[in-house]
Amino acid sequence: MKRKIRFGIQTPQQMTTWENLRSTWKLIEQLGYDTAWLFDHFFPILADPAGPCFEGWIGLTALAAETTMTQVGILVTGNTYRNPAVLAKMAATLDHTSGGRLVMGLGAGWFELEHRAFDIPFYTTAQRINRCDESIEIIKRLWTEDTVDFDGQYYRLSGARCDPKPLQRPRPPLMIGGSGEKLMLRVIARHADQWNTFGPPELFRHKIGVLKEHCASVGRKFEDIEVSWAGTMLVTESAAEKSETVAAMARAFGAPPEAVEPGLLVGSPSELRDRIHRYIEIGVTHFIGIANPPFNHDSLRRFAEEVTPAFRT
Numbered sequence: 001m002k003r004k005i006r007f008g009i010q011t012p013q014q015m016t017t018w019e020n021l022r023s024t025w026k027l028i029e030q031l032g033y034d035t036a037w038l039f040d041h042f043f044p045i046l047a048d049p050a051g052p053c054f055e056g057w058i059g060l061t062a063l064a065a066e067t068t069m070t071q072v073g074i075l076v077t078g079n080t081y082r083n084p085a086v087l088a089k090m091a092a093t094l095d096h097t098s099g100g101r102l103v104m105g106l107g108a109g110w111f112e113l114e115h116r117a118f119d120i121p122f123y124t125t126a127q128r129i130n131r132c133d134e135s136i137e138i139i140k141r142l143w144t145e146d147t148v149d150f151d152g153q154y155y156r157l158s159g160a161r162c163d164p165k166p167l168q169r170p171r172p173p174l175m176i177g178g179s180g181e182k183l184m185l186r187v188i189a190r191h192a193d194q195w196n197t198f199g200p201p202e203l204f205r206h207k208i209g210v211l212k213e214h215c216a217s218v219g220r221k222f223e224d225i226e227v228s229w230a231g232t233m234l235v236t237e238s239a240a241e242k243s244e245t246v247a248a249m250a251r252a253f254g255a256p257p258e259a260v261e262p263g264l265l266v267g268s269p270s271e272l273r274d275r276i277h278r279y280i281e282i283g284v285t286h287f288i289g290i291a292n293p294p295f296n297h298d299s300l301r302r303f304a305e306e307v308t309p310a311f312r313t
Contacts, residue, residue: 008035084135189214200262233289
């Protein structure tokens with residue numbers, strides 16, 4: 001099955017105002033992007049943690065109401081922050097209020113600072129991934145079964161219900177974020193309808209190979225999973241602006257610019273089209289540009305008008 005090439009925008013709700021977020025989401029829909037996303041953090045990330053940051057699920061509920069066609073989601077929900085049964089109820093409600101447009105994003109959680117600040121247990125990496133695995137199973141069952149009993153290593157449910165069920169049937173699609181090859185990609189192989197990570201095309205080539213192996217071992221078709229890229233996106237012909245953007249991301253990740261740049265979509269429309277083609281050749285079909293505050297509406301407009309038409313069929 002040949003997948004449609006899709007494009008989305010994530011607007012990290014940090015270091016910004018609500019009105020700026022609201023106007024940006026209206027523009028995202030007006031420009032015809034397929035998906036729109038917030039993140040799930042309580043402090044700013046890759047920035048001053050003392051800065052302002054709106055909560056993701058409340059923000060998503062309000063911003064979904066500002067749109068009518070775009071699919072919406074959190075890229076991705078940190079599993080450690082909420083009880084999975086409560087999260088299933090939240091998501092089912094939002095699927096109704098958005099008219100069936102929720103994509104359920106979920107990941108294991110990684111930002112240790114906000115866990116410690118809010119007294120949320122951080123656990124080991126393996127524990128966080130295994131908890132995420134159980135949570136996804138719980139959420140899927142609550143969305144599709146009348147009553148759920150669950151006796152796992154980390155979570156227990158007795159006579160749990162989630163009514164009304166989500167508007168989308170049999171359930172909203174599950175977007176799972178992560179790239180750990182031993183544990184996380186196996187969870188993705190078991191559960192994901194969509195998979196998201198970041199990095200250059202060659203990294204995706206390798207990770208896709210590992211994911212295919214996990215899919216074979218759990219008895220799923222790899223082709224049933226949509227592969228999505230996320231990363232900084234900026235349309236510019238200015239060499240100085242491109243260099244400055246890449247350098248800022250390199251500083252944030254503590255890596256040299258030449259290692260970071262291949263995993264970004266930063267440059268002229270032709271440069272971006274060429275890089276997207278390289279990702280598509282490897283198997284990526286959903287591109288989620290991170291538009292950092294103040295969200296650069298001119299870049300969002302140019303990407304929609306000068307890049308995405310080359311991939312619309």
